[in-house]
Amino acid sequence: MDKIQVVGAIIRHDGKLLAAKRAHNRVLGGYWEFPGGKIEPGETPEAALQREIREEFGAESTVGAKFLVDGDAVLDFGEVLLHVYDVQLDTPVVKTVAHDELRYVTADEAAQLQWAPSDIPVIKALIAEGL
Numbered sequence: 001m002d003k004i005q006v007v008g009a010i011i012r013h014d015g016k017l018l019a020a021k022r023a024h025n026r027v028l029g030g031y032w033e034f035p036g037g038k039i040e041p042g043e044t045p046e047a048a049l050q051r052e053i054r055e056e057f058g059a060e061s062t063v064g065a066k067f068l069v070d071g072d073a074v075l076d077f078g079e080v081l082l083h084v085y086d087v088q089l090d091t092p093v094v095k096t097v098a099h100d101e102l103r104y105v106t107a108d109e110a111a112q113l114q115w116a117p118s119d120i121p122v123i124k125a126l127i128a129e130g131l
């Protein structure tokens, strides 16, 4: 089966990382993740991130560099390949439709959260860098 190509956003503020808790009624509900979602056919990763952030937060964003570590996990519904990018929010978050909670976390706080399985290599690398 093809891998599920997913993009996630590294959004920082005051040295902290924006962690998003997936809504309880979604796939992987309750796990913490990077805001984002699946790349649609014909879409660039950058355009997918901007679309997802608009859909999930009602915010406009600028997508920067790709993080060197990708995430990967085989789950019961398929294999997720997660690519994360630095993202800057250009306008405020005005809604949250996909998450039960948003939280800016320090490296120590991030280490305490239960991240989606595919996110773990990425979050470990970010924590090692001090976020």
Ligand SMILES: Nc1nc2c([nH]c(=O)n2[C@H]2C[C@H](O)[C@@H](COP(=O)(O)OP(=O)(O)OP(=O)(O)O)O2)c(=O)[nH]1
Residues within 6 Å of the ligand: 004, 006, 007, 008, 027, 028, 032, 033, 034, 035, 036, 037, 038, 039, 080, 082, 116, 117, 118, 119
């Ligand atoms: N957004 C996001 N999804 C992740 C992460 N880690 C991870 O395994 N996933 C999984 C959960 C989902 O199976 C898939 C992303 O799809 P999604 O459900 O969030 O987004 P979507 O809006 O494109 O999907 P859909 O509900 O419209 O089908 O990747 C992550 O850090 N961020």
